[in-house]
Amino acid sequence: MLKPKVPVAKEGYPFIGGLAFTTLFFTLQGISLPAWLFFIATLFSLAFFRDPERFIPPAENEVVSPADGRIIIAEPVTDDTFTQSRAYKISIFMNVFNVHVNRAPLSGNVDQVIYRAGKFYAADSEKGGLQNEYCGVVMSHTSGYKIAFVQIAGLIARRIVCWLEPDDKIERGHRFGLIRFGSRVDLYLPENSDIRVQVGQKVRAGESILAAMPQEKSGPSSSSAQS
Template sequence: MRNQNQPVVVEGYPFIGLFAFVTLIFALLGWGFLTVLCLALTLFTAYFFRNPERFSDAEEAAVLAPADGRVICVDKVWEERCLKAETIKVSIFMSVFDVHVNRAPITGRVADLFYNRGEFFNASLDKASLQNEQAGMLLEHPGGPRLLVVQIAGLIARRIVTYPVIGDLVQRGARYGLIRFGSRVDVYLPEDADVLVHVGDRVRGGETVLGYLK
């Protein structure tokens, strides 16, 4: 899959290149304020699309956070789309200052994928889970449990990227996609999972343990 080693994700190259080009033009014209402004935008865009290495030595049953951000929901819900079962939903909100690369929460086979066009409500709102544009990936753990992870567009996010296809085996912590410019990721764990995080917690994708599968 893409972006496994690059320090900046390839999806950010066009934006970084555009701002860098405009910065160069303004510099050649001697327009100091605009040059500094566009240079700042170039650096922030590179920062936004950063792709840091993450490692975890947690035991096999651990479910890792798929994204950086703040936990805004931990609740029991009925998941109708794929699992059709009672689950524990953990929602992580990503601000524009968080890493936006998404990582697989468990090792598993991609059993299903879906993409739904939708609205662009603020991603921190409850209704965003079902009404916003989103892409879901159903993972089957080798030990049996299934887990659904859903990338959700936000108020200004307009591009969800998911790399795997159905049948792929993804490793826990591996990059599997990203969402541009602010959004959230929902993880639906089995009802009997032992969830460790609480609303308000800060988590790091590929490192923080959300909970453990039975």
């Protein structure tokens, strides 16, 4: 049984509380139009910061989606920034109506958390992928492979929240952060992963299976990962 929790991310409390207070103020003053506008904004904030429970698929080698949204990129790339290797990149675009709480795609050990300040272009654009502010997590999986998942700010996103630090252990499907008001998450997997999604497909964080990890990596990196 899942433990009951408040179904709203705590990062949303200041926004929801402030809007609700303003709604109440205008209501008590009898000023109808601003009261209705702030009431609608309060409902939008409640919906935006919703944090529903998810049911994580049981197979540990299956990569679950780190975000709700739509697949906009699914292709092999050379990743010089995070894994320093050939990788398969999957990008998930989140619009303002998606759940924005992010979840770990796999279990493993956090090696690096890389933050870069940047621009705020539309998250689903080529410029957004290259120049926007981001926070990337590089993680070692028990198979010996490294993967990376990267939170990227969007046109109206101004706050990336990542709760992870180097040497943290994280469990597959567990919450690791969120991005306020629209953006995207990029995922870098081993190039020989068994990819199970395609561009245009809609996915749910912690539940949708994006790929299956390859067999255990041979060589020194694998043995060190298990020691």
